[in-house]
Amino acid sequence: DAGVIQSPRHEVTEMGQEVTLRCKPISGHNSLFWYRQTMMRGLELLIYFNNNVPIDDSGMPEDRFSAKMPNASFSTLKIQPSEPRDSAVYFCASLPGEGSNQPQHFGDGTRLSIL
Amino acid sequence: AQSVTQLGSHVSVSEGALVLLRCNYSSSVPPYLFWYVQYPNQGLQLLLKYTTGATLVKGINGFEAEFKKSETSFHLTKPSAHMSDAAEYFCAVSEASGTYKYIFGTGTRLKVLA
Numbered sequence: 001d002a003g004v005i006q007s008p009r010h011e012v013t014e015m016g017q018e019v020t021l022r023c024k025p026i027s028g029h030n031s032l033f034w035y036r037q038t039m040m041r042g043l044e045l046l047i048y049f050n051n052n053v054p055i056d057d058s059g060m061p062e063d064r065f066s067a068k069m070p071n072a073s074f075s076t077l078k079i080q081p082s083e084p085r086d087s088a089v090y091f092c093a094s095l096p097g098e099g100s101n102q103p104q105h106f107g108d109g110t111r112l113s114i115l
Numbered sequence: 116a117q118s119v120t121q122l123g124s125h126v127s128v129s130e131g132a133l134v135l136l137r138c139n140y141s142s143s144v145p146p147y148l149f150w151y152v153q154y155p156n157q158g159l160q161l162l163l164k165y166t167t168g169a170t171l172v173k174g175i176n177g178f179e180a181e182f183k184k185s186e187t188s189f190h191l192t193k194p195s196a197h198m199s200d201a202a203e204y205f206c207a208v209s210e211a212s213g214t215y216k217y218i219f220g221t222g223t224r225l226k227v228l229a
Contacts (some may be wrong), residue, residue: 004158031215043205045217047131056216091158101147101166104217106158 002026004107006092012113018080021110023092024073030097033066033104034077037089049075050097082114117142119208121220129228134178134193136223138206141187148189149207149217150180159205165189176200201227 005024021049024034035044047057049069057067064083069075079086089111093104122137140146147166151159163174170182176199180191189206206220 033215042221045216048215050215093159097213097215101164103149103161103164104159106151106160108158111156 004092004094004105006090006107006110007063008110009108010111010113012115013082014115015083016081017114018078019086019112019114021077021090021092021112023075023077025075025092025094026105027073028096029094029105030072031095032069032075033093033095034075035091035093037091037109038087039109043091046077084114086113087112117208117218118145119206119218119220121204121206121223123223124136124221125224125226127226127228128196130198130225132199134191134196134225136191136204136206138180138189138191138220139187140189140206140208142208147209148180148182149191149209150178150191151172151205151206151207152176153203154166155202155221162191162204196225196227198229201225 007022031050033048036044046059047067048055054067065079067077089109091106091109093106095104096102118141120139128134140143149164150162152162153159162178163173165182173179178193179200180189182189204221205222207217211219
């Protein structure tokens with residue numbers, strides 16, 4: 001059974017470039033979450049979707065960040081323009097959606113370095 | 116508002132010794148509680164969860180946790196540490212009212228000494 005799939009696993013790019021992170025949730029899961037993990041701030045929830053609709057984006061740092069979920073099997077997190085302080089590990093997680101007693105399933109993350 | 120506190124950002128134990136990782140939460144509604152483990156360069160993997168029912172919950176890799184409502188705690192234990200248990204552990208809480216949002220603790224890095 002395939003888990004949450006994220007790509008790329010590593011991304012190194014220069015400041016000012018556009019970065020797109022991708023996530024494929026587990027088939028049948030209705031909720032999807034994007035997190036950012038840094039040493040200083042730990043795990044932060046950026047945004048979550050339910051049935052492809054953004055429900056809470058209060059964690060998105062600023063307008064440079066945007067997320068979309070065009071269908072139930074794909075989501076993107078875009079940073080434009082990127083800055084060195086965006087360097088972090090970005091995780092995607094999905095949830096069956098039948099109730100909050102279900103655990104979130106995490107992907108292996110994308111390690112992003114902005115030079 | 117909900118919050119999670121993990122006491123001790125770093126814990127060291129000898130191989131074969133008891134592992135105890137502490138988690139306290141605050142919640143105005145009945146909580147759902149989770150422990151996750153993160154190995155280097157990997158995502159978070161569920162160890163165990165408490166939703167309703169029995170307050171002593173058993174998880175994978177020999178870990179267990181007990182929900183103590185009176186103490187607002189959900190500490191993680193393992194009777195005998197193994198070298199492969201070295202990792203970072205996260206406690207998380209969500210509301211039983213239906214929101215899908217988790218609040219994560221800041222994590223505890225477990226080191227196992229030979």
